[in-house]
Amino acid sequence: MEDFSPHTRFRFPDEPDAIELRAFTHGLQPATVPSMMEHFTEDWRRFGVDAWNKVPNHWAPDSDDTVGWWTLPTYLGDEFIAPLLGAPHGSCILQPHVHWTVQCLLSAPEVRDRGAEILLPDTAFPSVLHSVQQWDDLQSFRPQIVPSTEENRVHREALLNAIGPNTAMVALSHVGFTTGARLPTSFLQRVAERAHAHDALVLLDGYHAAGSMPVDVTALGCDLYVGGLLKEGCGSSGNTFLYIRNGLELTPRLTGWFGDAAPFEFRQSPEPHPDVRRRFLGGTTAVAPMYHAVEGVRILLDLGLDTVRAHSLRLTDLAIERVDSADLSLRSPRRPAARSAMILLEVPDAHKLTAHLKAQHIYTDSRQNEVVRMAPFLWNTEADVHTTFDHIEGALASGAYRHTSVSTSGPVT
Ligand SMILES: Cc1ncc(COP(=O)(O)O)c(C=O)c1O
Structure with missing residues (x-):
């Protein structure tokens, strides 16, 4: 370089x-973060409430796209996260943290309907490992936790063999945070093949992978890919992301009015947003973190x-x-x-x-x-x-x- x-x-x-x-x-x-944060304070001052609908497009000043705080999570998902993950347009959205996204996923009946077991290694990050155990009682999921090898790595054969008709979802870290070990694409593809044969979903936690190496979610064959922008992505906290495979129907019960089909009609009953990824929004989105979210990704994609x-x-x-x-x-x-x-x-x-x-x-x-x-x-x-x-x-x-x-x-x- x-x-x-x-x-x-x-x-x-x-x-x-x-x-x-x-x-x-x-x-x-x-280097662009101070000016992006200055844009945030100025947009807030200049446009007030209307900033939710429209602000200058600081993220792509030369483009004709318009953007408002309301649409930033999907806009940045399309323009920055999708290229980072080799994902198609319309499949990615910003999220506040991995923990939230995993909780949303576990609250979706479409996950529970696939089986009673969530399969994961004991080396998974707590945002995944703890969440699965905490939802155990509520959704009557059985966490099936596969012990790691002596070297603290994923026991690949044991994990593959554990996938079966009761598996609802397999959750794996693309890179182990305690070992720095990256799971090979060929193994992840075998996991996806076997999981899909049993109608189970594959969730990959790509913190430590996305941003430090090329990632291609389509080639990996996963259904869901989460990760964050705080680390190798060089954003600050409050910015993680979710990729959802096209056509995958999920209606998380842990969702918010920002994920509703008609939030400003304030109807008495919820109706899931037609765009599945938007259903993973909760209450009012934190706007300030989105101003620095992708400045590191911009550098990574540029290089x-x-x-x-x-x-x-x-x-x-x-x-x-x-x-x-x-x-x-x-x-x-x-x-x-x-x-x-x-x-x-x-x-x-x-x-x-x-x-x-x-x-x-x-x-x-x-x-x-x-x-x-x-x-x-x-x-x-x-x-x-x-x-x-x-x-x-x-x-x-x-x-x-x-x-x-x-x-x-x-x-x-
Ligand atoms: C593999 C992995 N997943 C998730 C996280 C963070 O998750 P959250 O966004 O819930 O804080 C980390 C943070 O260190 C991590 O290493």
């Missing part, structure tokens, strides 16, 4: 030597997801070389095809090593005090990877990092 100048595309922390390697938690801020992926692989290749030469153990997959944008390395006292690196303005994170996670991403260079590993090797050699105190300012690392 020789012609990519990250400093014109992104805004960096104040320290000039900062190396931000936590794209898996929150990406850097795109091309193939280019983004090639850059990410080059940097993680280099990181793995440094892991090997330092004689450290890699906890994430080694094969490029099985990798996501993050790598995990095993180190003693990982929390302290992360704190030590942070004091040098190198931002990684740690889990279970056993592994350091890092994702050298768009704005990082080979020099960033070398600097990071020079510090890691130095710290491990001297052991002095073990005296670093770990900040207790909050739970987020």
